Amino acid sequence: MTKLLAVRRRSPWRGLAAGVLTLALSTTTFTAPARAAATAAQACGGTPTPSFQGSAPDAGLNALFTRYGNDNRRTDDWTGADSTFSTTLPGGKVAFVFSDTFLGEVGAGGTRPPVVDEGGTTPFINNSFVVKSGDRLSTVHGGTREQPAAVMPPRDGEHWFWAGDAITAGGRVQVTYQEYERFGPGIWDWRWLRNVVAKFRPDRLSEPVSVTPIPSSKGISWASWLQRSDGMIYVYGVEDLGDTKYMHLARVRGTDLTGPWEFYAGDGTWSRDEADSARIMDGVANEYSVTRMGRAYMLITQDTTVKFNTNIVAYFSCSPQGPFTGRTTVYSTPETGANGSYGNPNVFTYNAHVHPELGRPGRLVMSYNVNSLVNTDHYKDVSIYRPRFVDLKFG
Numbered sequence: 001m002t003k004l005l006a007v008r009r010r011s012p013w014r015g016l017a018a019g020v021l022t023l024a025l026s027t028t029t030f031t032a033p034a035r036a037a038a039t040a041a042q043a044c045g046g047t048p049t050p051s052f053q054g055s056a057p058d059a060g061l062n063a064l065f066t067r068y069g070n071d072n073r074r075t076d077d078w079t080g081a082d083s084t085f086s087t088t089l090p091g092g093k094v095a096f097v098f099s100d101t102f103l104g105e106v107g108a109g110g111t112r113p114p115v116v117d118e119g120g121t122t123p124f125i126n127n128s129f130v131v132k133s134g135d136r137l138s139t140v141h142g143g144t145r146e147q148p149a150a151v152m153p154p155r156d157g158e159h160w161f162w163a164g165d166a167i168t169a170g171g172r173v174q175v176t177y178q179e180y181e182r183f184g185p186g187i188w189d190w191r192w193l194r195n196v197v198a199k200f201r202p203d204r205l206s207e208p209v210s211v212t213p214i215p216s217s218k219g220i221s222w223a224s225w226l227q228r229s230d231g232m233i234y235v236y237g238v239e240d241l242g243d244t245k246y247m248h249l250a251r252v253r254g255t256d257l258t259g260p261w262e263f264y265a266g267d268g269t270w271s272r273d274e275a276d277s278a279r280i281m282d283g284v285a286n287e288y289s290v291t292r293m294g295r296a297y298m299l300i301t302q303d304t305t306v307k308f309n310t311n312i313v314a315y316f317s318c319s320p321q322g323p324f325t326g327r328t329t330v331y332s333t334p335e336t337g338a339n340g341s342y343g344n345p346n347v348f349t350y351n352a353h354v355h356p357e358l359g360r361p362g363r364l365v366m367s368y369n370v371n372s373l374v375n376t377d378h379y380k381d382v383s384i385y386r387p388r389f390v391d392l393k394f395g
Contacts, residue, residue: 044318164223169255289353
């Protein structure tokens with residue numbers, strides 16, 4: 001089976017719809033928030049939560065990935081992918097963690113040959129890394145240059161892994177992955193199976209040194225976000241019911257994700273039993289971020305309360321478990337739908353989150369993914385299946 005999609009297998013919503021764009025694409029100026037959220041001015045320990053000042057596309061990062069993706073010097077390097085998590089590496093490098101990944105060459109006019117499984121020449125794998133060193137990018141995959149493979153290999157042809165968030169701790173790059181499996185011939189005959197954490201040597205990302213199962217008994221994907229705070233790794237997950245998605249939260253003491261887990265029970269207590277994990281809030285995406293900003297925690301997520309929503313929103317809390325309040329639209333993606341920048345009703349955006357290691361005081365870097373419901377769109381225009389980076393400004 002081609003691991004490419006006519007409909008993205010990890011689709012953020014089911015059904016067909018198109019969003020209405022509310023923000024024009026700008027590459028030079030910050031766009032002020034469309035509305036102020038008075039509740040965002042709450043104080044945490046006497047310190048007001050950060051105030052959103054505006055947003056704009058990150059021209060530098062977007063251009064860097066465009067140049068690299070269009071560079072045909074190698075036939076086994078990155079030309080497009082999604083998920084777009086990241087973690088620091090020794091020596092100031094950054095590893096971007098991707099799920100479904102196109103490798104190969106880019107044709108004239110920004111086209112892409114079909115994937116190998118469809119008789120073309122484009123390698124397609126379910127997960128990869130791209131390492132940023134200064135202004136240089138390099139692709140890491142498994143297998144060989146002639147026959148590249150996923151860095152997190154599947155058990156067989158009916159299973160595969162998609163990447164979640166990653167953290168570099170304890171001398172290892174620890175990446176959460178979700179395993180999926182096929183159970184029939186239909187386009188929707190696939191399902192989530194379990195969660196694992198894979199550990200990689202920072203200097204050898206092409207294959208894991210260990211793969212360990214992590215809690216998976218309640219159908220929660222524990223891969224949305226990892227946040228280190230106060231001697232803990234907070235692990236954010238999503239309970240995906242299709243049109244409705246719920247945030248869940250667990251934590252691990254220390255720096256090792258394979259240690260004992262505790263689950264937030266929703267009443268201020270923590271439990272060792274995953275069955276006690278509480279629904280914290282709905283409206284989140286499969287991938288989102290909860291990052292520490294001073295004394296506050298900021299949630300960034302694509303708003304999934306409306307199908308194919310273009311709005312990316314921020315919430316604030318004084319604790320990792322919420323409650324998250326002060327909902328504020330921080331960006332609206334310009335690519336989606338027939339009225340979007342592609343003029344294509346099948347194009348949509350999803351899974352926004354931040355990259356703390358790329359930010360600086362007062363500003364955070366955020367990414368989101370772009371995709372199409374029609375497989376051949378990825379061959380006609382390589383730019384569709386690439387992340388977009390946005391700068392968020394806070395005061």
